[in-house]
Amino acid sequence: MSKMRAAVLKGIGNIEMEDREIPTIGAGEVLVKSMVGGICGTDIERMWRTGTWKFPTILGHEFAGIVTMTGEGVTNVVPGDHVVVNPMLTCGVCRYCRSGHQNMCVEYDYLGSRSDGGYAQFAKIAAKNVIKLPEDLPFDIASTIDPLVIGIHTLTKADIQPNNTVCIMGAGPIGNFMIQLAKIYGAGKVFAVDLMDEKLECAKKSGADFCVNITKENLFDVIEKETGGLMADVVIESAGAPQAVENSILVAGKQGRVVFMGTPHRDVTIADKVFEGILRKELTVRGSWCYDYKELPMDEWRTGIDYLHSGKIKADHLITHRFSLEEADKAFEVVKTRDKYFNKVLIYVSENLPV
Numbered sequence: 001m002s003k004m005r006a007a008v009l010k011g012i013g014n015i016e017m018e019d020r021e022i023p024t025i026g027a028g029e030v031l032v033k034s035m036v037g038g039i040c041g042t043d044i045e046r047m048w049r050t051g052t053w054k055f056p057t058i059l060g061h062e063f064a065g066i067v068t069m070t071g072e073g074v075t076n077v078v079p080g081d082h083v084v085v086n087p088m089l090t091c092g093v094c095r096y097c098r099s100g101h102q103n104m105c106v107e108y109d110y111l112g113s114r115s116d117g118g119y120a121q122f123a124k125i126a127a128k129n130v131i132k133l134p135e136d137l138p139f140d141i142a143s144t145i146d147p148l149v150i151g152i153h154t155l156t157k158a159d160i161q162p163n164n165t166v167c168i169m170g171a172g173p174i175g176n177f178m179i180q181l182a183k184i185y186g187a188g189k190v191f192a193v194d195l196m197d198e199k200l201e202c203a204k205k206s207g208a209d210f211c212v213n214i215t216k217e218n219l220f221d222v223i224e225k226e227t228g229g230l231m232a233d234v235v236i237e238s239a240g241a242p243q244a245v246e247n248s249i250l251v252a253g254k255q256g257r258v259v260f261m262g263t264p265h266r267d268v269t270i271a272d273k274v275f276e277g278i279l280r281k282e283l284t285v286r287g288s289w290c291y292d293y294k295e296l297p298m299d300e301w302r303t304g305i306d307y308l309h310s311g312k313i314k315a316d317h318l319i320t321h322r323f324s325l326e327e328a329d330k331a332f333e334v335v336k337t338r339d340k341y342f343n344k345v346l347i348y349v350s351e352n353l354p355v
């Protein structure tokens with residue numbers, strides 16, 4: 001068998017199934033049989049609005065699978081190993097890579113955007129970018145490790161202290177992981193904010209103490225009432241919405257921390273009185289990008305795997321839709337407009353759909 005099925009993005013909004021050659025691997029690379037891949041918020045943009053770096057591209061950067069072949073010099077995995085894929089391939093030699101900050105790499109490749117990703121039966125990957133999984137971790141759950149690790153990295157920037165009030169803007173998959181993580185890291189009250197009741201019901205299952213639908217309630221008033229006017233010690237923007245950016249500054253308490261990780265994909269304007277809050281409240285404002293690769297002081301990827309494997313973090317309740325690889329176009333129709341509820345949408349590439 002030298003051909004494989006692949007869902008190929010040929011232009012904005014145009015994904016088609018094709019027979020492709022199975023990639024041949026070289027030294028330091030592995031061939032991974034892709035089992036399950038998730039659709040990320042960024043894939044929705046790539047599919048429907050921005051496109052990928054070049055067409056055609058096989059989408060999919062959040063995926064887990066089985067190593068089927070290893071190239072010369074590969075020592076970290078053997079054929080048969082279950083793995084999750086870190087989709088960001090960094091150069092290893094720039095000043096940021098050499099300083100242990102690979103997420104700042106100046107010359108990186110990214111599976112499913114700059115080069116082919118996991119919505120195909122097989123993917124060629126640098127061995128250093130696959131991480132071994134416990135064999136009893138189901139592939140659908142394992143495919144959510146990437147967004148979980150994004151959340152873990154974001155929370156390292158938030159410096160949550162015991163009993164801190166935390167407000168998470170946006171109850172998408174990453175927001176839901178961060179609600180759960182905030183509780184693990186010792187948060188007190190956790191507020192989840194979204195525009196949709198179904199998303200907030202999901203946030204409740206993730207452990208949010210207060211769920212605020214800002215189309216129905218005034219966010220500032222709710223948090224003011226519930227915190228006795230102290231507001232939030234930590235605010236995370238994971239909605240990628242200009243309104244949520246402004247609200248993040250608005251609801252942060254004095255000397256609070258605000259972490260921006262959502263990608264708005266459009267201009268953000270902030271009212272002058274709200275902006276002044278950064279100064280007057282002496283806020284710490286930080287950005288968060290992807291994940292760390294270093295193992296000390298904490299290994300973000302191993303932590304994500306362990307949390308899901310132990311059940312400390314739950315992903316089941318986030319999965320709303322499941323499609324086969326042949327139905328990739330249908331999967332992207334579900335996420336095209338945001339008027340109907342979805343959360344994590346999975347594509348079962350080689351794994352059978354559950355009955």
Ligand SMILES: NC(=O)c1ccc[n+]([C@@H]2O[C@H](COP(=O)([O-])OP(=O)(O)OC[C@H]3O[C@@H](n4cnc5c(N)ncnc54)[C@H](O)[C@@H]3O)[C@@H](O)[C@H]2O)c1
Pocket residue numbers: 040041042147150169170171172173174175193194195196199214238239240241243244260261262263264288289290291343
């Ligand atoms: N910084 C990074 O490294 C990184 C990595 C991956 C994804 N992202 C971005 O992080 C964000 C979260 O990812 P996701 O996959 O969970 O996204 P998602 O699109 O599934 O979830 C975003 C949620 O925000 C809600 N929302 C929209 N407008 C809102 C508003 N004004 N106030 C409150 N909630 C609002 C939506 O209803 C949705 O539930 C996205 O913007 C994504 O592009 C960033």
Ligand SMILES: [Zn+2]
Pocket residue numbers: 040041042061062146147
């Ligand atoms: Zn992603």
Ligand SMILES: [Zn+2]
Pocket residue numbers: 090091092093094095096097098102104105106107
């Ligand atoms: Zn680099």
